[in-house]
Amino acid sequence: MDTTLNTQNFYAGEEFYAHHMLGCLRDENGGATFRTFAPAAEGVELVLNDEVLLMGKVADGNFWEAYVATVNAGDTYEFRIWHGGTSVDHCDPYGMQMELRPAHRSIVADLTHEWHDADWMASRGTCCDKPLNIYELHMGSWRKHSLDQPSEDPADWFTYDEVADPLVEHLTQLGATHVEFLPLTEYPFDGSWGYQPTGFYAATSRYGTPTQLMTLIDTLHQAGIGAILDFVPVHFALDEWALADYDGTSLFEYPNDAVGVSEWGSRNFMHSRGETCSFLQSAANFWLGAYHFDALRLDAISRIIYWQGDETRGINGMAMDFVKTFNSGCKSLNPGTFMVAEDSTNVPGTTKAVEEGGLGFDYKWDMGWMHDTLDLFQKTPDQRLDNYHELTFSMDYFGNEHYLLPLSHDEVVHGKATIANKMSGADVDVKLAQARTLYLYMFCHPGKKLNFMGSEVAQLREWDENREQDWFMRQYPAHEAFFQFFCELGWLYRNEPALWDLDYDKTGFTWRESSGQTDVVYAFERTSATGERLLCAFNLSDEDLAGRSIAIPQTTTATMLLDTSWQRFGGMTPDADGTQIAVDDGMLALDLPAFGGVLLRID
Secondary structure, eight states, rough: OOOOOHHHHHHHTTTTTTTTSSSSEEETTTEEEEEEETTTEEEOOOOOOTTTOOOOTTTTTTEEEEEEESOOOOOEEEEEEEEEEEEEEETTTTSOBBBBTTOOOEEEEOOOOOOOOHHHHOOOOOTTOOOOEEEEEEEHHSBSSOSOOOOOGGGGGGOOHHHHHHHHHHHHHHTTTEESSSSSOSOOOOOGSSSSOEEEEEEEEGGGGGHHHHHHHHHHHHHTTTTEEEEEEEEEEEOOTTTTTTTOOOOSBOOOHHBBBBSSSOEEOOTEEEHHHHHHHHHHOOOOOSSOOOEEESSSSSHHBGGGGOOGOBOHHHHHHHHHHHHHHHHSSSSOOEEOOOOOOOOTTTSOOOOOOOOOSSEEEEEEHHHHHHHHHHOOHHHHHHTTTGGTGGGGGTTTTTTTEEEOOGGGGGTOOOHHSSSSSHHHHHHHHHHHHHHHHHHHHHSEEEEEGGGGGGGOOOOOOTOOOOOGGGSSSSHHHHHHHHHHHHHHHHHHHTTTTTTTTGGEEEEEEEOSSSSOEEEEEEETTTOOEEEEEEEEESOOOOEEEEEEEOOOOEEEEEEEBGGGGTTSSSOTTOOEOOOOEEEEEEOOOTTTTEEEEOO
């Protein structure tokens, strides 16, 4: 590893290996160079295992360095930075491991791991024309050792490697292609879920060591499952021992609070500084390279596009330039990886290539689809007919970007209710029936999929980061049946090319019923590039519809693949896999139970 300072690329915001030049740089002789960027500092000291060592200026005088002849993995250190006659001890911005909160010193990290995922790494890709079914997960509350009560005790967390085998088993059952981890970069406050980070290169010590995280990723890859990391490029925690006022001045953040402080009370990165851009894109490259993550989901991209995410403040051009360089560089250096934008704006081109004038993301969250869909399913059956086209609107624009349909962690907290509990009505069985139909609709709709943990058992309690998900719900027949439905749906999605092959091509989608004139019935056809055809039909009313006619031209037979009301899923309709229904002169007569949905193969 070349640890030579390349200040030209660093200042220009073109560096993707700043972590090879800054931080704790160990050598083959057992020693290490400690180097930090602190241009306004009056002096810097290295505090290594409580021993204080003077650091000297190097290069152009904006960098400080000390060499230590013997350094061991597990040693703790921080930088004592003097400015204005006082000092503040900071963790290393480029540190690759940190102490468990509330302690915050950096740790000399061991990053050695023997990887066994060569086949996966050689074959992975963006999945644009493949199934992409993402399971979103918060490490600390997917599984906990304390099952029955909230706990912040570190002993209750599963470690990265402990969770590997049970997670692979669960994801395989669900038919998930990828798992997305809420931020694992180090952060001080559990309740931020990682979205206010302090250690952008450090895997949070809550769940173990860097090598334990590598074991988890390796295990996933060997099972054919991709790993996505939630990454925060917009802001950081304001703790004084971290990035805030790092050299005694606003080094990473804007000096003006009007744009320097976010709506969450954190500090906003100043993307007009090349040093900040090099810091962030090098961190992303580090996670993709050293940890073999397959993708990054970038948080709060509306705050990149607009100043403070406010359209009235106008476009933040330099931040947009940063994200273009970020996406292009990371994907070029890490073949087969992809980038996902949590972007709630209507600015076009998020998923267009940079060379074509876009931002260079591979996918964009379809927040409009999420809001419209949940809104309609929360309405009473009487209200749905008047608001019928809330579910047809997304079909007008699904090909404009490479959309990903998210039902994420944000939709199951803070009084919003879980997905199952959002469904209209008070009766649990009625809610579960509608939730099954919602998920069938989601998996039939053009676009890739993301669901948050707990949805697969129709959890009714809102997510709490200090408490394990309610897996005990599977003891109840209705919720176990729901789980079986979710697993079957996930694998059906993966095995039917018509559900994903032409996700962003208008030729892959055709409405068969979208009038909303007399009932709340929707029907559409999905088609693959090789000619497979599927019919998806939904009845969102509270009345059974017998023999509902749907026009299906150029079709002679329809074969039932899935009915959300089948008894094995908790409904009342006898299971009838493979039942063939005749199509008479292009008209199909379907029995659609109340709040039900069906998926058929048509020939």
